Amino acid sequence: MPELPEVETTRRGLHPHLVGRVIVDAQIHQGFERLCLNTNVKELTHRLIGQRIIDTHRYGKYLIFSLSSGDSFVVHLRMTGALVLREPGTLTGKYERARLSLESTMNCMFETISFQDVRRFGTWNVVGDFEDGLAVNIGPDALSPNFSPDHLVSTLRRKSGTIKSALLDQSTVAGLGNIYVDEICFMAGLDPRKRSNTISKKKTKELFIAIQDTLSRALERGGASFKDYVNAHGVPGGALDHCYVYGRVGMNCYKCDNTIKKIKIVGRGTHYCPKCQRR
DNA sequence: CATCATGTTACACG
DNA sequence: GCGTGTAACATGAT
Numbered sequence: 215m216p217e218l219p220e221v222e223t224t225r226r227g228l229h230p231h232l233v234g235r236v237i238v239d240a241q242i243h244q245g246f247e248r249l250c251l252n253t254n255v256k257e258l259t260h261r262l263i264g265q266r267i268i269d270t271h272r273y274g275k276y277l278i279f280s281l282s283s284g285d286s287f288v289v290h291l292r293m294t295g296a297l298v299l300r301e302p303g304t305l306t307g308k309y310e311r312a313r314l315s316l317e318s319t320m321n322c323m324f325e326t327i328s329f330q331d332v333r334r335f336g337t338w339n340v341v342g343d344f345e346d347g348l349a350v351n352i353g354p355d356a357l358s359p360n361f362s363p364d365h366l367v368s369t370l371r372r373k374s375g376t377i378k379s380a381l382l383d384q385s386t387v388a389g390l391g392n393i394y395v396d397e398i399c400f401m402a403g404l405d406p407r408k409r410s411n412t413i414s415k416k417k418t419k420e421l422f423i424a425i426q427d428t429l430s431r432a433l434e435r436g437g438a439s440f441k442d443y444v445n446a447h448g449v450p451g452g453a454l455d456h457c458y459v460y461g462r463v464g465m466n467c468y469k470c471d472n473t474i475k476k477i478k479i480v481g482r483g484t485h486y487c488p489k490c491q492r493r
Numbered sequence: 494c495a496t497c498a499t500g501t502t503a504c505a506c507g
Numbered sequence: 508g509c510g511t512g513t514a515a516c517a518t519g520a521t
Contacts, residue, residue, distance in 0.1 A: 216499060248516090275500075292500050294518080309518095333517050335500065349501080375510055384501085391499055440499045441520085481512070483497075 216291040218356055218389030218429055220437035220451060221275050224297055227446025229270045231299055231324050232279065232316075236266045239315035242338075246311040249331070251339035251347075261285055261340040262314065271344070273355050274388025278344050288339045288347030289329075294442040295336030300326040312338065332442050349384055356389035356429055363422040370410040370418055377413065377421075378406035379480045389429070393438055393460045396485045398424045400458045405493040406484050407477075431456075459485040 216224070240262040242255050252258040265281035272278065277297070279287040289297065302325045306313070312329040316322075329336065341347040353369070354360035366387070373380045380386050381395045390398070399406045401424035402417065413421070432438060437451030444450050454461060458468060463476035467487040476485050 220499080290500085292516095293498075294500095332519070333498090333500095335516065337501095373510090379510085382500090393499060438499080443499070481514095 216275055216295065216437075216443060217391035217394050217432075218272075218275060219394070219432035219435075219453065220443050220445075221277060221291065221389075222272050222357075222433055223437040223445050223451060224291075225270050225272045225277055228297060228299065228327070231322055231446070232267045232327070233269060234266065235319065235322070236317040237262050237264070237281075237314050238317050239263060240312075241315075242312040243306070243310065246334060248334065249311055249329075249336055249338050251337050258338060258340050262287060273344070273348060274352060274384055275391070276348055278347070280344070281340075285340050285342055286344035286347060288337075288341060288344060290337045291331070292333070292335035292337070294332040296330045296442065296444050297446060298328045298330060298444060298448050299324040299446050300328050302326070304328070311336070330442075330444075351385040353383075353385045353387050356387045356425055361387055363419045366422050366425075367415055367418045370413055373410035375410060376407050376479055377404055377410050378482070378484060380410040381425075382480065382482070387425070390425070392482050393440065393454070393457070394428050394432065396460045397428045397457055400487060400491060401428060403491055405491045406479055406486055408493045459487060461485070 240259040242250055247255050250258045265283050268280045268282055270279055277289040301323050309330045309332050310328050311331045314327040316325050318325050339347045369386050370380060378395060381390050402421040432453040435451055435453040438453035459474050462474045463485055465474050467474055470489045472487055472489040474485055475488055476483055
């Protein structure tokens with residue numbers, strides 16, 4: 215699923231129901247042990263069970279739950295993962311891979327967090343320091359103050375590949391994925407094949423604005439559901455219906471009425487308007 | 494049967 | 508060391 219707006223939508227949905235609650239059981243279902251990045255499933259469940267969830271965070275596409283032990287529970291949804299709140303007695307469903315059971319309370323009807331993941335790429339990890347649960351060279355989160363126009367300018371100046379690959383690279387900025395990178399390039403009027411180090415400082419600042427704008431507007435719509443994404447309450451997001459280019463191959467550009475094209479860049483389907491977006 | 498799909502990582506090659 | 512292309516991971520839809 216899940217680029218920054220989807221992960222943040224999930225976090226916001228979970229937060230009020232999780233903070234202050236105690237994890238009384240953690241189960242990784244038979245055959246899906248691969249999702250566990252700890253040395254083994256026993257260690258992971260041992261470090262989860264009995265802990266109170268103190269707070270929720272997000273860094274790029276990672277969800278982070280801080281625990282009363284001081285540990286961080288770090289979840290990545292990858293392509294098709296979703297964390298969904300469930301009421302007691304709910305069946306696991308075909309694609310549930312793991313679940314957490316929460317201590318029951320008078321004022322919350324949810325007792326389970328179900329981890330659904332069709333393609334089984336998602337990961338769970340419990341670490342002492344949350345940074346140890348993130349990719350080694352991860353860059354600043356796209357919506358944090360650490361991500362600035364100057365940071366983007368200096369990073370792109372050093373890269374000779376396409377702007378598409380630079381923006382997909384989580385070490386440039388954390389949180390963007392295939393859908394929003396296409397939208398961002400359209401908004402900034404940049405051909406996705408343009409070399410990063412040939413983009414002017416002025417254009418890079420426009421690109422920065424396009425990133426902020428695209429992400430915050432997608433967030434307002436509760437993220438985009440390409441296929442499997444649902445929020446913490448099992449509801450899909452609506453941002454895909456508002457894309458300028460993603461998923462609109464063969465349709466007319468809203469700005470110039472020309473036909474939206476689709477090509478492949480770094481192995482990813484890439485949508486753009488040949489007239490509005492320049493090299 | 495073939496192709497494509499929201500993400501990330503590993504590897505071969507130039 | 509860097510960039511690119513490709514495969515891999517596992518599954519489903521078309």
